[in-house]
Amino acid sequence: MDAIPAGGLGDPVHDAQQAFRVALEALSRPGRAQALGTPIAGLPLGAAQAHLLLTLTDEDTRVWWQEPSPALQRWLRFHTGARFVADPAQAAFAVVTRPADLPELRRFRGGTAAEPEHSCTLLVEVPSLQGGLSMDAHGPGIPGGVRLAVAGLPEGFWAEWQASHAGFPQGVDIFFTCGAQVLGLPRTTRVGRLQEV
Secondary structure, three states: OOOOOOOOOOOOOHHHHHHHHHHHHHHHOOOOEEEOOOOOOOOOOHHHHHHHHHHOOOOOOOEEEEOOOOOHHHHHHHOOOOOEEEOOHOOOOOEEOHHOOOOHHOOOOOOOOOOOOEEEEEEEEEEOOOOOOOOOEEEEOOOOOOOOOOOOOOOHHHHHHHHHHHHOOOOOEEEEEOEEEEEEEEEOOEEOOOOOO
């Protein structure tokens, strides 16, 4: 007999509304960490990553898991109805828990020129939102620019991100999470190596 899935949002309506507001804030103010959620007992996902999944997915959502876990898939299916897909190119959301092994961004759905909104959003759990390679970020919601230094990303990630702008408005959006913190990186954000003074 299958075990009962881990719990979901404590107050589904209020918590989902709050998480949705935080997600929007994270994407509208790229590079600024936001607090999101508290840990869910018995769930091997960070609080922010779990709350985003519970808030942003539903029965029409296809989710790709970097580390497929039947227990986690049952958990999400039980709470939101979201379905598992084995091919990242078919996913609306991707759950990444080993950021150093993040697949190339071009493997994820980037939408089409006519429907760029039909793209994948990556939920990437990292060891820290600071301490990584320092990058200058510019774009909507970033007056004057902001410094990004997300830790744990694979070598070449930022070069991939820069290259993805050639296809704008197509491309992916990313939520970097670390425990109960989330930092948004929408496809509108441009990055470059930080020029130290």
